Amino acid sequence: MVNAHKNRNWRGLTAQTLLGLGILLSVVTTALQAQSGAPQPQTQPPAQSQSPDIPDAPSTVQPPPPKPTPPLPQPESTKPDPDKQPPPPMPPVETVPAGSVPKNQINPKDDLYKISVSANFVQIPVLVKDADGRRVDGLLFKDFTVLENGKKQTLTYFTSDPFQLSVAILLDIGMPDVAVQKVNQTYSALVGAFSPYDEVALYTYSSTVSQVTDYTSRSEKLTAALNEMKLVRGHSNGPPVQGGPFSTGPNVNGVPVGGPPIAPVNTPPREAHVLNDAILRATLDLSKRDRTRRKVIFVISDGRELGSQASYRDVLRLLETHDIQVKAVVVDSGALPVFRQVEKIHLPRQGYSNILPRYAAATGGGQPYSELSRNAMEDAYAQITSEARNQYTLGYPTKATASNAYRSIEVKVDKRDLKISAKDGYYPAPRPR
Numbered sequence: 001m002v003n004a005h006k007n008r009n010w011r012g013l014t015a016q017t018l019l020g021l022g023i024l025l026s027v028v029t030t031a032l033q034a035q036s037g038a039p040q041p042q043t044q045p046p047a048q049s050q051s052p053d054i055p056d057a058p059s060t061v062q063p064p065p066p067k068p069t070p071p072l073p074q075p076e077s078t079k080p081d082p083d084k085q086p087p088p089p090m091p092p093v094e095t096v097p098a099g100s101v102p103k104n105q106i107n108p109k110d111d112l113y114k115i116s117v118s119a120n121f122v123q124i125p126v127l128v129k130d131a132d133g134r135r136v137d138g139l140l141f142k143d144f145t146v147l148e149n150g151k152k153q154t155l156t157y158f159t160s161d162p163f164q165l166s167v168a169i170l171l172d173i174g175m176p177d178v179a180v181q182k183v184n185q186t187y188s189a190l191v192g193a194f195s196p197y198d199e200v201a202l203y204t205y206s207s208t209v210s211q212v213t214d215y216t217s218r219s220e221k222l223t224a225a226l227n228e229m230k231l232v233r234g235h236s237n238g239p240p241v242q243g244g245p246f247s248t249g250p251n252v253n254g255v256p257v258g259g260p261p262i263a264p265v266n267t268p269p270r271e272a273h274v275l276n277d278a279i280l281r282a283t284l285d286l287s288k289r290d291r292t293r294r295k296v297i298f299v300i301s302d303g304r305e306l307g308s309q310a311s312y313r314d315v316l317r318l319l320e321t322h323d324i325q326v327k328a329v330v331v332d333s334g335a336l337p338v339f340r341q342v343e344k345i346h347l348p349r350q351g352y353s354n355i356l357p358r359y360a361a362a363t364g365g366g367q368p369y370s371e372l373s374r375n376a377m378e379d380a381y382a383q384i385t386s387e388a389r390n391q392y393t394l395g396y397p398t399k400a401t402a403s404n405a406y407r408s409i410e411v412k413v414d415k416r417d418l419k420i421s422a423k424d425g426y427y428p429a430p431r432p433r
Helices: 002-036 177-184 187-192 219-229 275-286 312-321 337-341 355-362 374-389
Strands: 120-129 144-148 157-159 165-172 199-205 209-216 294-301 324-330 392-398 407-413 419-421
Touching: 120 144, 120 407, 144 392, 165 275, 165 374, 177 374, 187 219, 187 374, 199 219, 199 275, 209 219, 209 275, 275 294, 275 312, 275 324, 275 355, 294 374, 312 355, 324 355, 324 374, 407 419
Parallel strands: 165 199, 165 294, 294 324
Antiparallel strands: 120 392, 120 419, 144 407, 157 392, 199 209
């Protein structure tokens, strides 16, 4: 009995002891694993790392696998282009006799292509002013109507943008000297009236026509030429001296001192104002300038025409053929109100005085400015260049071919009390290709 009771106690003690030893062994094992860094067993699988680029911890059992070596970058020229097609195979090489060209090839001496244009394009600068003479801006395409030989035209071009100018300035040095000197004082304002994008040439005329400068956009070159013009003198006022003590040199008993007893012959200089010839010379030169520029002849004169070889009709035809406007500032006697009333009268040996307004009106240049004072002339310079640069430009194609037939033009504006300045017509001319 006693032994059986002891055995039961031993068995119970043993079971309790074994349970305690198991717990103790589990605690010791956990502590050892924490010190050694070994992973502890988990009841759930660990979550995947959010950053796949973080390398795993090094293992003491086997080395990490080697990382793959990235490929070397290829140059741009050797990289394959999936969109690029392989070049076609080379055609067979054929030889031909020297000096000959195969029929299936282009002769390098021939033009690659030719363009033929059968229709002309008519371009019309239009200046619009109100009843007070002020320029009217802001008109639209629909406000204009153009008639050619009485038939309405379909406008295909319209702009109010400013144009670059090619200007030929004609200075009349055959006027009286007092008028020439007054004009000389306005040269600085004349240079300032042009923009750096304009090109200007200077001409003078009296009995002959001379070109002082070629076309240039450099204002200093024009200024230098005009400064030299200040030394030029005009004609003296009054009729030439035919007799009296100032007609010849000193004389004794009617015989010139130091000379033979021959009566002197006084031939008065022939007075001439070749305005037609001057406009003709400027027109021929302007016709060679760039077609994208607006071409203007700017005349500063008293408006007289006498002794030209060219006629008004021939010069006007050339102006209308090359789309050149004539604008003018009339000075001295031509600006007097009384003189303008009788300007249509042709006085013997005095020439024509109404020819300059006719040029301006027929070419769309508007009415010439008649000024007497220096300030008025300077204001007219700026006004003329501004009007020439800022006009409405209309355009339409025409089937008219090059011929001698004159085509009249009439421009109308759908507004009341407005004055329109446009060319009267044109002569169809072949356009350069």
